[in-house]
């Protein structure tokens with residue numbers, strides 16, 4: 611049985627750290643915004659209970675070391691502005707999935723690029739992953755830009771995979787291999 615602890619990581623402008631019960635209000639602010647869940651098959655959160663439940667699930671995951679769930683905190687202000695997760699681990703195959711979101715007031719400042727760089731570095735170097743997968747809505751240009759900057763490659767296209775806010779939505783499958791990551795680090 612492999613274990614996947616969630617440590618605290620620091621970057622130039624961010625602290626990636628385990629979520630705590632005190633983060634409920636900040637987390638609610640992020641995921642109650644329709645712009646943030648625009649391309650997800652989930653509705654915006656409508657009460658703080660959604661945040662409390664998500665944090666309770668994260669705390670279970672930390673105890674079991676079954677998933678890596680970081681809150682993204684701005685080093686300058688201490689505000690918790692988003693999350694980045696490594697989840698759905700397949701230990702035998704050294705593979706997992708990646709998810710991330712930032713509060714919309716913080717978009718376009720390079721924070722996702724910085725947070726994903728740190729989380730993926732942890733995944734490949736400390737957790738010894740071989741492959742990380744992401745699937746995104748083809749209309750989600752900012753998300754595609756961040757994944758491609760990390761070295762993810764487009765691997766597939768699945769039409770009408772999700773029901774997203776009243777309509778069927780397609781998926782682009784992305785994959786990042788350890789050898790792409792290592793090659794990117796060398797250049």
Ligand SMILES: CC(C)(COP(=O)(O)OP(=O)(O)OC[C@H]1O[C@@H](n2cnc3c(N)ncnc32)[C@H](O)[C@@H]1OP(=O)(O)O)[C@@H](O)C(=O)NCCC(=O)NCCS
Nearest residue numbers: 646710711712717718719720721722723751752753755756
């Ligand atoms: C996707 C997301 C995390 C990006 O966060 P961010 O901090 O704004 O990302 P960054 O600033 O690091 O980089 C965004 C890049 O996308 C580019 N971009 C933004 N909107 C774009 C669009 N519509 N089309 C193409 N590129 C776009 C930006 O120009 C930037 O590239 P640049 O630095 O070369 O200019 C953020 O938009 C978000 O949380 N969205 C909602 C949740 C979500 O969709 N999560 C991912 C899906 S699983």
